[in-house]
Amino acid sequence: MSKAKNNIPRAAIHVGAPSKSFSAAEGYEPERRGWDENTYRLKNQDTNNHYDFSRKHLNFEINSRGEIVPLGSNPVPLHERLQKRLDELKFKPYMDKNNPLGISDNSPNCTVGIIVSGDHDVLTRLAFGDQEVDFTLQQSNAHVVLKQGIKDWALDTYRWACDRWGSENIIGFDVHLDETTPHIQIQTIPVAKTKARGRASAKYVHKDDKSKVISHKEWKKLPEEIRSNFVKTEVERREKECVSYARVWGEDKYAVGKTYYQMHTDYYNEVGHKYGLERGDDIAMLPGEEQRERVHKSKAVLEAERQAKDAIARNQMENERLEGQKEKMAGEVQDIKKQKESLEEQNDKLAGEIQNKEYRKEKLEGNISQLENYAAALDIKEEGLIVPTLKTDPLVKDAWDAIKEELGKPIPAFGQKEWREERRKAIKGILTNMQTALMQAKDVQKQDILKLGKALYNKAMQNVRAIIEQNKQLQKENGRLTEENDVLRKRIASMDENAITRLRDKKDAEIKELQERLGKAESEAIRSGNKAYSEHQKAESAESQVREMLDIPEIKEIWEGIQQKKEAFSKQIDKCIEEGIAAIRDYADGKDNDFQPKQGNAVAWGIIAEAFKYGLDSTDEKQRRMATGYLLEKVSWTGIASEFKRDLTAARTRQLCDAMTVTKDLMANLLLSAGGRSGISTGGGGSNGELTNWDGTKKKTGWGI
Known part of the structure; x- marks a missing residue:
């Protein structure tokens, strides 16, 4: 179900066309009665169907007591419940004088089907919550568990429907969760209360005694003087229920439209607003374009529009893809040009770096030779570090001052010899002390010179080792850069101007080819759109011509007669199919080894009717076998426990199909009947086909066509 404008989730109610009845097969569909996995697969061959067998277990219905039970729990089929309720209402349909069975x-129309649904996201959230559900029919959903929200919504909708049409008039309330969007299918009988026909009866009540009540006839028999003692009273006619579509839904289309409008409003007020479903849009308030979009279209027109849209979408995708390839190739050409320029820049840069490395190498080699000489020169020993002179001036000056002080002492007149001896000893002591001080100063100077020499030697050797290691690293780097330079020179040499030109020409050719393909795709899209528009115009023209022809009374009368006969023929086809199914089931329930003549005749006509219904040629053996398969799929095997009996029944049916001889004349007669210009008869007479019994013997069939 679609969302309305502004993406507001809304409820949706679809009221089907009223009908006079429906077949058993049509009643089996909403109840999924007898549906197995093969039935689901056959149904999904129609692209408009999306039945999911793995979600079949989630379906449920609400019975007449308002209880939620699994779908199909009611043993009475839907079409039988319809007939039972119509019998209770004493409804008798008008029979066709030309067809006693039709x-x-x-x-009068006696039943109306209603589908209640709404926004897909809202209803799936109510039904499945946060569970992962695959709606593409690619994965199984057997793990999905039903949530309480969808049950509450269904119960509220059931109570709303009961208040509106009466619980006894709702013969089917089925909730389907095995399709794309959860929805409810309601089958109702339009029942209204009316007054009983005839005149209202008159009663006479005594004035004084109210218990005395007499009829009009009794009152007339009384004498005149007694009559005045009674008072006449009118008794209202009793109400009764009757089937009436017009009284429930409306006398004309305007009244029906008002009923629909009020029904949508009531549903929103009572149910929809509880679950976040807004009222549906009023079509009369929509723009003209959107109104036309919502008009019912035939499947042929819808399929043509869908194919045109798909073709346009595919062409647009192809155009986008080609444009992307074109842009990608243009980008690749630009990238190659940039790569070439980048490689040339790198080559120039590497050439400069190589020159710098060569210069640094030469400089380092010179430094290394100097350092080696310097290291050899610094390889000195301790005894070579002797200072030739010392700064002895302070020591000598002190000694000289002391000597002068001794010599400055006065010479005595007597004892000059002793005085000279004392002076000599004193001067000798001064000189001895000066010598000792000079030797100590020399030792200190020697130690300092040795320490300085060792420090200079160690530092020089460390610098030499570091410079040698750096030189080795520079030599390696120089070798690597030289190799890279050689590789780049080779690559640049290989990427000559001719190669660039050839690549550009190749890319231009590819771009031109893509442009041509793009032009063809656009032309094809335009042709597809024109074709779809032309088909749409033809369909509208044909429809308008049909409407104009139907305005002529004679043609309209002929057309209505043909339609009536077609409908009668369709009912006869359905009857033949039902009788064929019943005959197959009777054989399966019985103990006969083969079909009885009457059964065989019914089965044969059922096969032909099934082939005609599916558009198959029953004169062709293969297509007739397909029709037989379709007929067998409709047979309910409930109650037949023996698998052998089921297989035997199917085998006998296929043998009967193989033995049939359907002539072209018979099919021509059927086609005339379908066109409303002839009748169909299932009388006997004709060819006797030869069948094979289960034991291999031959026997004659009694059916004829």
């Missing part, structure tokens, strides 16, 4: 076209 209902007349002017018979």
Whole structure:
């Protein structure tokens, strides 16, 4: 179900066309009665169907007591429940005088189907919560568990429907969760209360005694003087229920429209607003374009529009892809040009770096030779570090001052010899002390010179080792850069101007080819759109021509007669199919070894009717076998426990199909009947086909066509 404008989730109610009845097969669909995995697969062959067998277990229905039970729990099929309720209401349809088994076209409509749904996201969240559900039919959903929210929504909708149409008039309330969007299918009978026909009866009550009540006839028999003692009272006619679509839904289309409008409003007020579903849009308030979009279209027109849209979408995607390839190739060309320029820049840069490395190498080699000489020169020993002179001036000056002080002492007149001896000893002591001081100063100077020499030697050797290691690293780097330079020179040499030109020409050719393909795709899209528009115009023209022809009374009368006969023929086809199914089931329930003549005749006509219904050629053996398969799929095997009996029944049916001889004349007669210009008869007479019994013997069949 679609969302309305502004993406507001809304409820949706679809009221189907009223009908006079429906077949058993049509009643089996909403209840999924007898549906197995093969049935789901066959149904999904129609692209408009999306039945999911793995979600079948989630379906449920609400019975007449308002209880939620699994779908199909009611043992009475839907079409039988319809007939039972109509019998309770004493409803008798008008029968067709030309077809005693068919209902007349002017018979009142007695049943209406209603589908209640809404926004996909809201309803799936109510039904499945946060569970992962695959709606593409690619994965199984057997693990999905039903949530309480969808049950509450269904119960509220059921109570709303009961208040509106009466619980006894709702013969089916089925909730389907095995399709794309959860929805409810309601089958109702339009029942209204009316007054009983005839005149209202009159009663006479005594004035004094109210218990005395007499009829009009009794009152007339009384004498005149007694009559005045009674008072006449009118008794209202009793109400009764009757089937009436017009009284429930409306006398004309305007009244029906008002009923629909009020129904949507009531549903929103009572149910929809509880679950976040807004009221549906009023079509009369929509723009003209959107109104036309919502008009029912035939499947042929829808399929043509869908194919045109798909073709346009595919062409647009192809155009986008080609444009992307074109841009990608243009980008690749630009990238190659940039790569070439980058490589040339790198080559120039590396050439400069190589020159710098060569210069640094030469400089380092010179430094290394100097350092080696310097290291050899610094390789000195301790005895070579002797200072030739010392700074002895302070020591000598002190000694000289002391000597002068001794010599400055006065010479005595007597004892000069002793005085000279004392002076000599004193001067000798001064000189001895000066010598000792000089030797100590020399030792200190020697130690300092040795320490300085060792420090200079160690530092020089460390610098030499570091410079030698750096030189080795520079030599390695120089070798690597030389190799890279050689590689780049080779690559640049290989990327000559001719190679660039050839690459550019190649890319230009590819771009031109893509542009041509793009032009063809655009032309194809335009042709597809024109074709779809032309088909749409033809369909509208044909529809308008049909409407104009139907305005002519004679043609309209002929057309209505043909449609009536077609409908009668369709009902006869359905009857043949039902009788064929019943005959197959009777054989399966019985103990006969083969079909009885009457059963065989019914089965044969059922096969032909099934082939005609599916558009198959029953004169062709293969297509007739397909029709037989479709017929067998509709047979309910409930109650037949023996698998052998089921297989035997199917085998006998296929043998009967193989033995049939359907002539072209018979099919021509059927086609005339379908066109409303002939009748169909299932009488006997004709060819006797030869069949094979289960034991291999031959026997004659009694059916004829």
